[in-house]
Amino acid sequence: MSTATIKVDADALDDAFEARGWSDGLPVVAPTRARVDAMLRYCDRPADAELGVMPPRQGVVTPEILAVNAVMAGCRPEYFPVVLAAVEAMLEPAFNLFAVQATTHPCAPCLIVNGPIAAELGINGRYGAFGPGVRANATIGRAIRLILLNVGGAAPGILDRSTQGQPAKYAYCVAENEAESPWEPLHVERGFAPGSSTVTLTAAEGPHNLNDHVSTGAAGILATLAGAMTDMGCNNAYLYGQPTIAFGPEHAAILAADGWGKDAIREYVFEQVRLPRALWAQGGMAGMFEDLFPAADPVPIIKTPADLVIVVVGGFGRHSCWLPTFGDTTRVVTRAITRADGTPLARVADLAG
Amino acid sequence: MAIVEVLVPVAATRTTAHPLAARPARLAGARIGWLDNLKANAGALLDGIAAQLAADAVAPALRMTKNATAAAPEAVMAHLRTCDAVVLAIAD
Incomplete structure (x- = not known):
């Protein structure tokens, strides 16, 4: 399944995307073939591999369509393994993404990243971690929202029925501050090895x-x-x-x-x-x-x-x-950031070869 | 004007067809089930349908409820399968 292309005036890209309902309302980076391919260098699966179907629109999830949206969000290519793992977590039945997307409640998937990859990518877990200022937090979180919009079809008032929405629906991604925690980090508590990297998804206010x-x-x-x-x-x-x-x-x-x-x-x-x-x-x-x-x-x-x-x-x-959170109809899901064969990824840089 | 070729960010869809169940030829004498998700506006819709059915002397034989945020559990579905028709309101 190859992704369709269109030709647009580069100076009017944002208007063209917004008019088609492909935007979160903010300016986007043009998802050119070259940029999408650069993103996919950090993915060892076929670009057209089907990873699942995203509700409520039932969009077919492939690495390529995720990469297109990650480019639009402004992700650096090396962020892509986190985006991919987060999407896989959201597609697990326990997360109940259909309800999370369609509810009138204002919940949004929140990403909590643990392990060495958080530091490698510079995902902020310290001052202002839930706020602006760090590209990894802002763009990984935004990529997830664009994917929920463009693959899952969660357009406000159409298939996303959230009465008021909430600011975290733009981007909601933090790292745990493991270095300053007196306790075991989240992913280790949830059964993952201390040296592994994970992303945990919770549908939260x-x-x-x-x-x-x-x-x-x-x-x-x-x-x-x-x-x-x-x-x-x-x-x-x-x-x-x-x-x-x-x-x-x-x-x-x-x-x-x-x-x-x-x-x-x-x-x-x-x-x-x-x-x-x-x-x-x-x-x-x-x-x-x-x-x-x-x-x-x-x-x-x-x-x-x-x-x-x-x-x-x-x-x-x-x-x-x-x-x-949204309640017990959705459960917290943690996914390891791995290679395609399930081997934990020590560093995302290893994927690029 | 610089033209740029970009990939479309919208995914193809794969939907599963769910054919409509056969409708009862007549409601009189039919066993009608009622599935209420307990949301206020769904209740208003169900009340309106109930009033219309009552005018035809049709009353629900079975009333079930479900959590609005999840699919009806199998036990509820098993009861509803004993009905000729089920009325379900989806609202909020």
């Missing part, structure tokens, strides 16, 4: 801030966290799922110094982040999912402690954040 510049001990930080996460308006309050806490390194260090590991934090959140059942009598979504509502009172926001995802992201400063 934008980051919600957890600001505590006063507490000098774990108890205070955890109380702040519990107050912010006890949120009747988030899907996790009645649909559970796997929300993420991204601790800033300072908060993480304080917690670790007081003896708190990830599992203890998970138990704390399961026990303390709960909504009194009486609140649901006043409003909210419980009635719509009554069959899913547990007998517990107060009601936890996760089914089990293990469902809470914990990472360390950020630079200095006493901020953390949490990422509410």
